[in-house]
Amino acid sequence: MLEAIQDLALSIEQLGGKLTVRIGTSLEVLSELVAKNDVQRIYLEELPGTQEEDEKRTIEVFCADKNIQCISRWQRTLIRIEDLPMHWSKLPRVFTAFRIAVEKTWKIWPLVDISKWPTILHQESDPFPIHLEQNVPFDRRASMNFIGGSKAGKERIGYYCSDPLLLGQYKETRNGLVGADYSSKLSPWLAWGCISSNEILASVLIYESKFGANSSSYWLKFELLWRDFFQFTAKLYGKRIFMRSGFGETRRVGWAHNERDFEKWCAGSTGQEFIDACMRELVASGFMSNRGRQNAASYLVHDLMVDWRLGARFFEYHLLDYDVASNWCNWAYIAGVGNDPRAGRKFNIDKQATDYDAEHTFRNLWKQ
DSSP, rough: HHHHHHHHHHHHHHTTTOOOOSSSOOHHHHHHHHHOOOEEEEEEEEOOOHHHHHHHHHHHHHHHTTEEEEEEEESSSSSSSGSSSSSSSGGOOOHHHHHHHHHHHHOOOOOOOGGGSSOOOOOOOOOOOOOOOSSSOOOOTTSSSOOOHHHHHHHHHHHTTTTTTTTTGGGTTOOSSSSSSSOOOEEEEEESSSOHHHHHHHHHHHHHHOOOHHHHHHHHHHHHHHHHHHHHEEEEEEEGGGGTTTOOOOOOOOOOOOOHHHHHHHHOSSOOOOHHHHHHHHHSSOOOHHHHOOOOOOIIIISSOOOHHHHHHHHHHHOOOHHHHHHHHHHHHTSSSSTTSSSSSOOOHHHHHHOTTTOOOHHHHTTO
C-alpha cells in the first residue's frame, strides 16, 4: 500500500501536482481540507462491502451539510455497471448465465490517454507523512516479489500479456503452484487499484491481434468476468456475504467448529502436507495460488468442519491481493452458501496433490 501511494505521488508530480496524504478517518481528513480550501466537489469510488458503503454514506451526509457536490463512480469492474444487460439488482445467481448475457452485449471501452490531461496546478506542498520501511523481509520461496504501484503493475501486464509462452499457455499453466509465470499474478495490483481490468483487457486484445485469439487469451478474459460477477454479487447481497448462512439457496449452518483444528490450519500444521504447504506460503509471502486457495478452503470447511467465515477472515488478514468481493464470495462458493448451484465444492485433497504436485516440488518447497 505504501509503495502504491509513493508511486501515485510520483505520477502526480510528473503532471505538475502534489499528492496530499493525511492519516485519519475520511470524515476527519475531509473536514480539515474543506476548512482550509474552497472545495466545490468531492469525488469518491463506489465499492462493494458494508464498511465501504457506510463510509460512502457518511461522506455524502457531510457533503450535503457543507453544500458540496458529492460524485461517486463505480469503476471496480471491467463491465461498466451501466453497460450490464440487466440491472445489477437482477444479477443472475449463477456465473454462467451472467457470462453468456454479458458476452452478447460486451462493450469495450478505450483506455484514457493520460498524456492529454491538462497540467495539474496545486500550490500546497505537504511533506509526505508516511515513510516506507525498507527492511520488509522477503521469503525467497515466494512465487514473486510484488512491488506496489501502477508502474510495477503495468510492467507485469506488458511482460505477461505480450508473450505467447505466457499468456498463450495460460489455460494450461494456470493451476501451477511454484514460480512467477504459471499465472498472470496481476491480482495484487488489481486489488489495490494500481491497474484496472480494462488495462489488462487492452493488452489481451493487442496480443490477440498479433498472435490470434486462443483458449488461453479467452480464459484470462473469462477470469476477469468472474471477478466482475463477484463484485456485482457483493453489491447485490451486501452484508449477507459475511453471514454464516451466506446468500445462496442452501442454508447450511452445521459446522462443528474445533478451535484446535482451526489453529493448526492457520499454522500449516494439520499433517495434510499439501494444505500445510499452501498455508505456509500464504503466511510467509501473502500469496497463494488459485488451486491452493480452493483446496485450503475446501479442507477447512468440508474436512475440518470449521465455519467458513473464519477462513475468509484469515485470508483477509494475510492476502496481498485481498478484495472484499473476490475473497468472501469465493469462500461462500466453496462452502456451498454462495453462487455455486451444486451447493459446495469438496475437493479430494490427496488426488489434487497428486494431480498438481506429482513430484512433491511444491510440498518440499514449503515443508517448514
